[in-house]
Amino acid sequence: MTIAADPLFGPSRFGRKPEHGRAPQPGIRLRKRLALLLIMAGVGGYLAGGFWRFTEEVDRLSRVVPASEADAIVVLTGGAMRIDYGLDLLRSGRGRRLLISGVHPGTSASTLARLTNTNKAWFDCCVDIDYVAADTIGNAEIAGRWAEKRGYRDLILVTSDYHMPRSLLEFDRLSGIRSITPVAVRRADLWNRDKLPTGSGLKLLLTEYGKLIATRMRGALGMAPQENEAVSTVASLDRD
Template sequence: MAVFLLGFAAASYLAGGFVRFARDVALLTTPPEAAQADGIVVLTGGEQRLQQGIELLRSGEGQRLLVSGVNRGTSAKALARTTGTDSALFECCVDLDYEALNTIGNAEMATRWAHRHGFRRLLLVTSDYHIPRSLLEMADVPDAPEVVPYPVSPDKLWRADGWPTRLGLRLLATEYAKVLAVKARVAWHHVVTADGERRVAGHVGSQASFK
């Protein structure tokens, strides 16, 4: 009976968390003060993301644009053609990151890029369902700049009445599981780091007592 109750409580907690996650994603809106950002970062994964990032750059919402996680076989010229952008804009103000393989890599490369250009505030352009996990990963990078999320809503994710489509529901559920995994990893990392610091402090203290 106790096992059943524990399982029911865990399932209820996860279901409630998913509902909150889906609601928070649905309520995401574009920032009203986007123009105050120094740079723009687009996380690859959809043409809408890149198109939105280009539009923000054109309108002066950032000094430069980083496209993070680009396939190694994709050139700046190809992206310019895909988005209908003058290649001169890419040559001038767009940087491509070929190193990042996942959201963790995106966060690390975006932070390095920001430091290299002296940017302290970034617009982060990605799909709305990807925003929560992206922010968690950025927050876990040491000395990360301030990040302002700029959500892009995929056409196939939401219905006209604001509810997710069947595909959107599956996508949200998958992303929610990834968010939980990130939270667990970050929490464990902090526990291990704190324990290591305590051990080092205790070792130093014990050495000092013998002097």
């Protein structure tokens, strides 16, 4: 038996087949959009608050002065005045030896002595130079092996203020190190007189904050940094 299509509501009336599913109701779509907006607002607020705390930490670290001596001093190259700070600490007796990590291969100890107005004798007796490390992870790897080889457990770490939080994260993972004392070189061009970042300073701080988040996520996920060429060549630092 054939059943005729409804003359008012059947497919012959509208020229299409009946739909098998119902379209989402406007109220459901609205709730989904609101939930997405709330999530995005929450993430944005968290990141903005984290960045504000990051800038406060950078400002605070740049005012820390080591109150006691350490076994040795580690300077991470890449910013103005970092090596000068490290050499001043060495000359003042804050550490027995200094490692300058991440130096360009074409820069000799004599060149560094001349650029920093330092007697070459200091480099001959008490300074080691790492020409291999190309990033902060490599700096930490080199410094860790260097400290382990010489029996150093307490280090003073010298780098720029904006770079210090991420550097401390990498150095805190080193086994055998008992303490890391930060000495942050303040970048005056990053800050206004009211302690707020300048335009160029804001751009640099945002970039560094992104790197810091990536480093924290790597640590939270248990993703250990891959050992690189720096580790295999650390023995070359020992000139004894």
